[in-house]
Amino acid sequence: MDRPLVCVGALVSDGVGRVLLARTTKWRGLWGVPGGKVEWGETLEDAVAREFREETGLILTDIRYAQTQQAVLSPEFHKPSHMLLFDFFARADQTEITPNEEIAEWAWVTLAEAAAYPLNTYTRTLVKLAQQEDG
Numbered sequence: 821m822d823r824p825l826v827c828v829g830a831l832v833s834d835g836v837g838r839v840l841l842a843r844t845t846k847w848r849g850l851w852g853v854p855g856g857k858v859e860w861g862e863t864l865e866d867a868v869a870r871e872f873r874e875e876t877g878l879i880l881t882d883i884r885y886a887q888t889q890q891a892v893l894s895p896e897f898h899k900p901s902h903m904l905l906f907d908f909f910a911r912a913d914q915t916e917i918t919p920n921e922e923i924a925e926w927a928w929v930t931l932a933e934a935a936a937y938p939l940n941t942y943t944r945t946l947v948k949l950a951q952q953e954d955g
Contacts, residue, residue, distance in 0.1 A: 824890075825901065828868040829855025830908040831946050832880060834915050838928040839950070840876070841937055845922055846898045852943040853907075854923065864906050872910075876926070877918030880910040886949055889942050896940045907946050909953075 831853050832840045843851045854875040858867040865883050872878045891903040917926050929937070931954060934947045 822902070825903045826858040826864075826906070827855060827903045828858055828864050828871060828906045828908065829853045829943075829946075830868050830872065830880065830883065830910045831886070831943075831950055832872065832878065832910045832912050834928055835911055835913065837930055838915075839931060839934055839947075840878075840912070840915075840917075841927050841929060841934055841939070841943070842876075842919075842923050843925040845924055847896055847940045848898060849938070850896055850940040850943075851937045852940045853946065855905075858906075865908070868906075868908050868910070872912075875920050875922055877916070878912040878914060880912055882909075882911040884909050886946060889945065891942060894941075905942055907942075907949075909950065 841851045842854050854872055856871040869880050872880050886907040886909050889905040891905055893900055915928055931951050
């Protein structure tokens with residue numbers, strides 16, 4: 821029987837007012853944040869740190885829980901999927917990205933600039949939450 825996938829992602833700040841957005845191969849051309857599936861025996865925080873290391877080469881610090889969302893058969897995702905999305909805020913001291921094959925494009929932008937990007941709906945709510953915390 822299929823079960824929901826537990827996934828993590830993070831809106832990562834560079835410490836000088838910018839956040840990292842990425843366009844991946846999995847969201848039909850929409851922009852979002854790097855992340856992925858939680859592995860057996862891994863905490864959510866460890867999973868988000870690992871995913872960022874694998875996908876971008878970034879080492880995350882100050883990882884803190886932001887929100888949980890459900891993506892149930894989202895037409896934005898490249899295939900039928902039921903995901904529980906655990907979102908985090910985090911910081912990276914470096915901004916040099918070493919992308920893996922999942923990252924098509926990336927940009928360091930302000931939160932205001934991020935809101936103008938063609939974001940997937942799940943990242944849009946995360947950016948809005950960050951703007952509320954920032955304001």
